[in-house]
Amino acid sequence: MKLSLVTSGLLDASRLDSWVPQKRRAIRKAVEAGMKAGGKEIVEATRSRMKSVFKVKKAGFLNAMRHKLYAGSPDKFPALLIGSKIPWLGIHVRGGSISGKMLIPLLPEHQRMGRKAFKRVVDGLMRSGNAFFIQRRGKVILMAESIRENTGQLRRFKRAERGRTGAKSIKRGQEVPIAVLVQSVSLRGRFDLAGIVTTQIPRLAAAIERSLASL
Numbered sequence: 471m472k473l474s475l476v477t478s479g480l481l482d483a484s485r486l487d488s489w490v491p492q493k494r495r496a497i498r499k500a501v502e503a504g505m506k507a508g509g510k511e512i513v514e515a516t517r518s519r520m521k522s523v524f525k526v527k528k529a530g531f532l533n534a535m536r537h538k539l540y541a542g543s544p545d546k547f548p549a550l551l552i553g554s555k556i557p558w559l560g561i562h563v564r565g566g567s568i569s570g571k572m573l574i575p576l577l578p579e580h581q582r583m584g585r586k587a588f589k590r591v592v593d594g595l596m597r598s599g600n601a602f603f604i605q606r607r608g609k610v611i612l613m614a615e616s617i618r619e620n621t622g623q624l625r626r627f628k629r630a631e632r633g634r635t636g637a638k639s640i641k642r643g644q645e646v647p648i649a650v651l652v653q654s655v656s657l658r659g660r661f662d663l664a665g666i667v668t669t670q671i672p673r674l675a676a677a678i679e680r681s682l683a684s685l
Contacts, residue, residue: 498548500685502541504678505550509537511677512552512670516663523661524562525582531556550674552667565659573612573649578630588649591623595648603651610651616644624648 517532526532534555541548561568573592575583583591592612595601600614616624627648628640640646 495544496685497682498541498544500681501678502539502548504681505541505548505674506537506539507681508670508674508677509539509550509552511673512667513537515670515673516552516666519666520661525580527582534559552663559661561657562661563659563663565657567654567656569654572652572655574652574655575627575649576611576630576647577626578633581626581630583626591648594623595620601648611647612649612651613645614648616640616642616646618642 513535516535520526520532520535524531536553536555538551538553539548540551573588575588577583592601595614598617598619600617600620602613603610604613605611614620614624614627616628624646627646631640631646632638
């Protein structure tokens with residue numbers, strides 16, 4: 471009896487050579503899709519943590535935290551970046567010191583004022599000639615008199631002064647502390663971005679597995 475054996479399907483060397491790269495590309499695309507989906511979940515968890523750590527008043531602060539997939543080179547593993555476009559967020563992650571002369575607004579407790587808004591206040595006081603520095607207990611403090619022309623600029627600072635002193639009102643002509651001049655500010659790290667991302671790795675792995683299962 472004479473037997474003849476032929477190769478067919480993936481046993482055919484030419485078909486096998488074409489199938490392997492094709493399958494590899496499909497797997498890579500599935501991994502990339504899973505990383506994108508998992509990255510979105512990680513960002514949502516990170517934004518949720520940001521809400522509890524910072525007093526968030528603007529959605530833009532949270533929306534600046536994004537994910538980006540780097541998968542341009544087929545010869546390298548795809549990489550997922552989780553980060554924010556806000557440059558000063560880094561010091562809240564690492565902690566550190568900022569050096570240089572700075573005016574720190576003396577506002578009511580737990581209130582903030584943006585840099586541009588504070589600059590408008592100081593500029594308004596300077597234009598009216600109602601801004602001067604004094605030394606008090608070794609600190610250099612920017613002061614202003616409570617006058618009609620600066621009512622708008624001084625409203626929040628007068629409220630802060632009433633809270634500090636317990637006074638019911640600030641009389642006309644009374645000096646009001648606006649800001650303290652400092653040479654440096656030290657901030658502790660209070661936002662563990664790396665730790666948050668690490669806890670979300672299982673969710674990222676699950677997203678990749680779901681994507682691969684669809685092949």
